Amino acid sequence: MTSTAHRPSVLFVCVHNAGRSQMAQGFLASLAGDRIEVRSAGTEPAERVNPAAIEAMAEVGIDITAQSPTVLTPDAARTSDVVVTMGCGDSCPYFPGVDYRDWVLDDPAGLGVAAVRPIRDRIRTLVEDLVRELSSDPAAPNP
Template sequence: MPDQPSVLFVCVHNAGRSQMAAGFLTALSGGRVEVRSAGSVPADRINPVARDAMAEVGIDISDQQPKILTTDAVRASDVVITMGCGDTCPVFPGKRYEDWKLDDPAGQGIEAVRPIRDEIRVRVTSLLAELLPV
C-alpha cells in the first residue's frame, strides 16, 4: 500500500452511509488517508438525518454533495468499501474490496440512524488501524 492509502466508500445514493463513513475516516485519519465517496445513483443532497447524526459526534458533513461513482474513482483507490450498491461497483484486479452490510438510513429518524452511525465508526476505526498500523 502507498504512503498515503486511498479509500472509496460506495452506496446507492451517496447521501447517508458512505458520507458518514467518509466523514469518520477523514476526521480520524487526520489527513493521512485519501478519502472518496460516491453513489451508483446519487441523491440530490446529503440525508439531513445522517448529517445531524454526524454533527452530534462533532463531525460536519454538511458541506458534502453526493457524487456519481466513476471507474476513475475506483481505479484511484486502494480500498473500495461498498454498502449495498450491489453489482454496480466496477471491479478491478488488485483492489481490496469489502462489503459492509449496514441498514440504509434513508427515511429513518435520528433514533434509528444513531446505531448505524455508531457501527460505521467502529468499522472505520478498525479499517484505519489496518491502513495505518502504529
C-alpha cells in the same frame, strides 16, 4: 535516499451517496486526517446528503454539511487502494488489484435520527478498524 510513504486511498460507495458512505467519509477524514485519502460516491447519487445523517454526525462533532452526493466513476474505483461498498451490489465496478470490502449496514434513507444513530455507531467502529489496519507498519509481520 529519501522514501515517500504511500498514502492509502479509500473510496466509500453506496447507492445514493447520501447516508452511509457520507458518514463513513466523515469519520475517516476526522480520524485519519491527511494520513489516508478519503472519497465517497454513489451509483445513483441523491440530490443531497440525508438530513438525519447530517444530524447524527453533528451529535458526535463531525460536520458533513459541506459534502454532496457524487456519481461513482470507474476511475475513482480504479485509483483507490480500498473500495468499501455498502449495498450497491453488482452496480459497483470491479478492478483487479483493488481491495474490495462490503460492509452490511442498514440504509438510513427515510429514517429519523434515532434510527440512524446505531448505523452511525456501527460505521464508526468499522472505520476505526480500517484506520488501525491502514495505519499499521507495512513492514510489521502479520499475526
